[in-house]
Each structure stands twice: as C-alpha cells, then as structure tokens.
Amino acid sequence: MTLRRPAGRLDGLIESQIREMTRLAIAHDAVNCAQGFPDFGTPEPVRRAAVEAIMADHNQYAITWGVPALREAIAASYRARFAPHFDWVDPERHVTVTCGVTEAVTVALMALLEPGDEVIVLEPAHENYAPAARFAGGRAVGVPLLAPDFALDVDRLAAAVGPRTKALILNAPHNPTGRVFTRAELDAVAALCIARDLVAITDEIYDRIVYEPHVHVPLATLPGMRERTITLSGCSKTFAVMGWRLGYAVAPEPWSHALRTVHDFTTICAPTPLQHAAAAALALPESFFADQRAAYAVRRSAMLDIVRASGFTCTAPEGAYYLLCRFDAWRFDRIRDRDGVHVASGSGDSDAFARWLTEHVGVAVVAASSLYVTPGLGRDEVRFAFAKKAETLESVRQRLSTGFAKFAV
Ligand SMILES: Cc1ncc(COP(=O)(O)O)c(C=O)c1O
Numbered sequence: 001m002t003l004r005r006p007a008g009r010l011d012g013l014i015e016s017q018i019r020e021m022t023r024l025a026i027a028h029d030a031v032n033c034a035q036g037f038p039d040f041g042t043p044e045p046v047r048r049a050a051v052e053a054i055m056a057d058h059n060q061y062a063i064t065w066g067v068p069a070l071r072e073a074i075a076a077s078y079r080a081r082f083a084p085h086f087d088w089v090d091p092e093r094h095v096t097v098t099c100g101v102t103e104a105v106t107v108a109l110m111a112l113l114e115p116g117d118e119v120i121v122l123e124p125a126h127e128n129y130a131p132a133a134r135f136a137g138g139r140a141v142g143v144p145l146l147a148p149d150f151a152l153d154v155d156r157l158a159a160a161v162g163p164r165t166k167a168l169i170l171n172a173p174h175n176p177t178g179r180v181f182t183r184a185e186l187d188a189v190a191a192l193c194i195a196r197d198l199v200a201i202t203d204e205i206y207d208r209i210v211y212e213p214h215v216h217v218p219l220a221t222l223p224g225m226r227e228r229t230i231t232l233s234g235c236s237k238t239f240a241v242m243g244w245r246l247g248y249a250v251a252p253e254p255w256s257h258a259l260r261t262v263h264d265f266t267t268i269c270a271p272t273p274l275q276h277a278a279a280a281a282l283a284l285p286e287s288f289f290a291d292q293r294a295a296y297a298v299r300r301s302a303m304l305d306i307v308r309a310s311g312f313t314c315t316a317p318e319g320a321y322y323l324l325c326r327f328d329a330w331r332f333d334r335i336r337d338r339d340g341v342h343v344a345s346g347s348g349d350s351d352a353f354a355r356w357l358t359e360h361v362g363v364a365v366v367a368a369s370s371l372y373v374t375p376g377l378g379r380d381e382v383r384f385a386f387a388k389k390a391e392t393l394e395s396v397r398q399r400l401s402t403g404f405a406k407f408a409v
Pocket of ligand 1: 099102246
C-alpha cells in the first residue's frame with residue numbers, strides 16, 4: 001500500500017541543520033557550539049519565579065494573548081527602555097505573548113501573507129523564516145549582507161522589492177553575523193518600507209545582548225515606522241530559558257488582532273506559569289541585565305581569542321552570541337583530499353567542514369550554507385555559538401588548537 005504523500009508545502013524543507021548538528025555532537029562527544037543555547041544555568045531569581053508560579057497554581061490556560069501581568073511588564077519594559085517611543089503600547093490591545101519568537105514569526109506571516117506574497121529576509125538568516133513564509137503560502141526572498149563586515153546593501157535590498165513583496169524581516173541584533181545595524185542602515189530600511197508600503201517584522205530576540213559602544217535601536221522607534229512595524233522579542237536569550245518557549249509581539253491594530261487570531265487557533269496560549277515567571281523576570285533591576293551583558297562580553301573576548309588562535313578569521317560581533325568565521329587557514333581542500341573526507345553532493349564546503357570538525361576535532365558548529373535562503377552562499381563560513389561556561393570554552397580552545405596543529409599542515 002502506498003501511503004498518501006505529505007503536503008507539497010513541505011517539499012524541499014529539510015531538518016534544521018542546527019538540531020542535526022546537535023545530534024552529531026552528542027554522537028561524537030563533541031562540544032556543542034552549534035545550537036545557540038547556553039550550557040550555564042538559568043539565573044536563580046528567574047528559576048525561582050517559575051517554581052513560585054507553579055506553586056501559586058497558575059497552571060491552567062491563560063488568556064490567549066497572554067497573562068495581563070506579563071503583557072503589562074512587556075509594555076512597561078519597552079516604555080522605560082525606549083522612552084518616549086512605545087508610549088502608545090496598550091497591553092490590552094497591542095501585546096501578544098507567543099510560544100517563542102519562532103511562533104511569533106510564523107503567526108505574523110500567517111496573519112499578513114496572501115498566497116504568492118513575498119517577504120524579504122536578510123541572509124544569512126535564522127532558519128525558521130523561510131519555512132514560516134512557506135507555511136503562510138508565501139515565499140522568502142533573500143538579500144545577502146555583504147562580507148567581510150556584513151553591511152546592508154541598500155540598493156540590493158531595494159531591488160529585491162517586487163510587486164508581491166508584502167513584508168520584510170529585520171533580525172536586529174543579527175544572528176549569525178553579530179551585526180547591530182547602524183542608524184544609517186536602519187534609516188534606509190525604514191525609508192524603503194515607507195516608500196514601498198512594506199510591513200516590517202523585526203526579530204529583536206537579542207535586544208539585551210549588545211556590546212559597547214553599540215546600542216540597540218528598535219526599528220519601530222524611527223519616524224513613520226511605529227504604524228508599520230511588528231516588533232518581536234522574547235525571553236529565551238535574555239533569561240537563558242530556551243525551553244520556556246516565550247516570545248512576544250508588539251503590534252498596532254489591525255495586525256495585533258490578526259496575530260492573536262492565528263495564535264489562538266494554533267496554540268491557545270503560551271505556558272501559563274512561565275508567563276507569570278517572565279513577568280517577574282522582566283521586572284528585575286537594570287543591574288541584572290547589565291551583569292548578563294558583561295558576562296557575554298567576557299565570553300565574546302574569550303571566544304574571539306580561541307578561534308583566532310586556531311586559524312579562523314572573523315569580525316567581532318556587535319551583538320548576540322555567535323561568531324561567523326572563515327576557515328581558509330585550515331586548508332580543508334587538502335584535508336579532504338588527503339583523508340578522503342566524503343562531501344555529500346550539493347552540500348557546500350562549509351557543510352562538509354562543519355561535519356568534519358564535529359567528528360574529528362570534537363567541536364560542533366553550523367555551516368553558514370544552511371543559514372542562507374539563496375543556494376550556493378555561505379560556503380566559506382561556519383558559525384560558533386559562545387553562550388558557554390568558561391570551562392566549556394577552555395575545552396573548545398584545547399580541541400581547536402590541537403586539531404589545527406594536527407590537521408592544518
Ligand atoms: C534570530 C533568532 N530568532 C528566533 C530564535 C528562536 O527564538 P525562540 O526561542 O523565542 O523561539 C532564535 C534562536 O536561536 C534566533 O537566533
């Protein structure tokens with residue numbers, strides 16, 4: 001008997017390489033620098049708030065668009081951090097709590113796109129944007145950021161806008177390049193959205209992980225953008241709680257209502273006790289966030305030293321916790337020929353290198369080729385995530401330096 005085939009909208013979608021590399025890391029006992037989650041503990045006050053919320057019996061369905069305490073905390077946080085820009089945000093009408101930014105992106109695209117519509121993404125890009133566009137009946141169109149410093153090519157961005165372009169996703173601070181876009185770049189994005197009537201969906205999940213002297217400026221705070229931006233962020237990265245699955249969207253009407261409708265019929269609500277805990281976490285003093293930032297700055301310096309000492313080249317990230325590195329000095333072409341490394345047909349060099357590094361050097365990374373929408377790009381870079389304990393980074397240092405000395409000869 002032949003089983004009926006899965007829906008065509010899944011054609012060509014393959015498993016996220018990040019999760020696949022995590023499995024490979026486990027199989028080869030490699031340090032997992034592939035997936036962007038920390039191996040250090042969630043801060044104690046954040047964990048305690050979750051326990052207290054469960055014990056206070058906040059355990060049933062929440063209001064679909066989020067428990068009031070969390071929506072109020074989100075609105076208050078935006079107002080305080082970016083005054084006076086988010087004064088218009090009414091938690092009753094404009095804030096929706098979702099199951100992570102991942103769901104928020106999918107919900108936003110489902111709420112906006114008609115079949116055949118296009119959404120522009122800056123690539124390399126977080127892996128869920130293109131599948132989410134597909135699920136919504138649309139199509140992601142990639143616009144590459146320009147190496148070596150991953151600047152936004154404003155002319156290319158403008159040229160990518162066609163008659164079916166409805167929206168643009170701006171991930172800022174940017175994973176995996178670490179870019180915090182300049183005011184001039186943000187102005188150019190805003191001008192394009194206004195001129196071509198595009199909705200901006202911003203993924204600002206790293207808005208609290210920005211390195212001095214850089215500053216996060218939400219696109220919605222630029223003139224004319226408040227009414228055309230859906231601002232997304234979440235708790236995963238800020239509080240090291242990837243497993244809580246909490247994100248949020250701040251959007252003007254009528255999109256806020258549309259987002260809530262899709263969210264309601266997809267998940268009903270995000271986890272209730274964790275929403276209460278997140279409300280408490282967002283109210284932590286500014287010193288908590290400053291301490292987190294300082295700790296990431298230390299990890300960033302350590303990781304830059306480690307990779308540079310092992311033949312990788314990269315620019316220092318301005319935000320987030322990834323390094324996008326070229327690996328030319330490893331002379332992988334020679335390693336491949338000498339050791340007969342199998343390269344799956346069609347996969348880029350970075351894909352083969354990432355797998356090889358995991359298996360033979362014991363450090364799992366992500367191939368940049370898996371982060372591009374446009375086939376053929378990202379062959380020369382791999383991504384390291386550095387949200388790791390000091391001892392984990394030390395182990396990465398040892399493995400990479402030993403591997404570089406042994407293989408790159
Ligand atoms: C740019 C970006 N957006 C979204 C996510 C996923 O966020 P969440 O855990 O809130 O679904 C990630 C996770 O790595 C990310 O890097």
